[in-house]
Amino acid sequence: MESNSRYKSLDYWNERYKEEDHYEWFGDYSKFKDVIHSIVRPSDKILTLGCGNSRMSEELYLDNFTNIVNTDYSPVLIEAMKNKYHSLEKMSWLVMDxxxxxxEDNSFDCVIEKGTLDAxxxxxxxxxxxxxxxxxxxxxxxxxxxxILKNGGVFISITFAQPHFRKPLYAHDKFNWSIQLFPIGDTFxxxxxVMKKGEELSAGDRELNSFKKLSDSKIKPVELEENNLFLIQID
Structure with missing residues (x-):
């Protein structure tokens, strides 16, 4: 059985995208379309993080959300998506980790990730x-x-992670956003x-902050020149 740990490997994704045309994590756009319509405007500039070969950006585009920048760290995937969706001229594709x-700061009205943080x-x-x-x-x-979010912009994170696991990661005053939760599905x-920049956390969410003790740790980021990736170093 394939180990999920491979999801962190660029080589794994490059090889997978050579053969795979499409894969949808957490269901298709119709499952969360109503949430998108309630918080995102057609004129908004949207960034997708770790876009993969999901049809989400295509479906957003066909739903009149056309100002989309798609990023993924797999050059194989980005080249394939550029070719596949070349007719959707307002949408762009960038290799980026x-x-x-x-x-630049304050570049986007909306940032979306679907399963990227889970991976x-x-x-x-x-x-x-x-x-x-x-x-x-x-x-x-x-x-x-x-x-990179504009004031009043939203970060949308779509995930399997239940609130008691994931909410503490988002609950930090320094991110300068509030948190709203939309559960999707019936039995599963x-x-x-949805994090809205420029709004304060609720008192309850602030107490969840996972990062309170990080300032006392000896962990620090180390930037690698190759591929602009980051590692974590413990002194």
């Missing part, structure tokens, strides 16, 4: 006690997402978290 978002956390052995390394990795990513649930 989620750990190093090369956009980055596949090696977490105990979701009740997340490792300091993964907490630090998530803090780096979420700080960048907040930085996944979750849509």
């Amino acid at each position: 989620i750990n190093n978002l090369e956009f 980055l956390l596949v090696d977490e052995k105990d979701p009740w006690n997340m490792s300091q390394e993964n907490k630090f990795k998530m803090q780096i990513i979420l700080e960048q997402v907040s930085r 649930h996944y979750f849509i978290y």
Whole structure:
């Protein structure tokens, strides 16, 4: 049986995307279309993180959300998606790692990730006690997402992670956003978290903050010159 730990490997995704035309995590766009319509405007500039070969961007585009920038760290995937959707001229595709978002501050009205953070956390052995390394990795990513969001913009995170596991990662005053939760499904649930920049956390959400002790740790990010990736180093 294939190990989920391979989801963190660029080689794995490059090889997979050479053969696979399409795969949809958490169901198709119709499952969360109503949530998108309630918080995103057709004129908004949208960024997708770790877009993969999902049809989400195509379906957003055909639903009149056409100002979309798609990113993924697999050059094989990005080239394939450029060719596949070349007729959707307003949409762009960039090779970019989620750990190093090369956009200016306040660039987007909406940032969407669907399963990308889940893939980055596949090696977490105990979701009740997340490792300091993964907490630090998530803090780096979420700080960048907040930085590139415009004031009043939204970060939409679509995930299997239940609120008691995932909400504490999003609940930090430094991200400068509120948190709203939309459970999706009947017997089998996944979750849509909507973070709105410029709104304060509720008092209850603030108490959930997973990053309170990170400032005292000896963990620090180390940037690699090759591929602009980040590792975590413990002194």
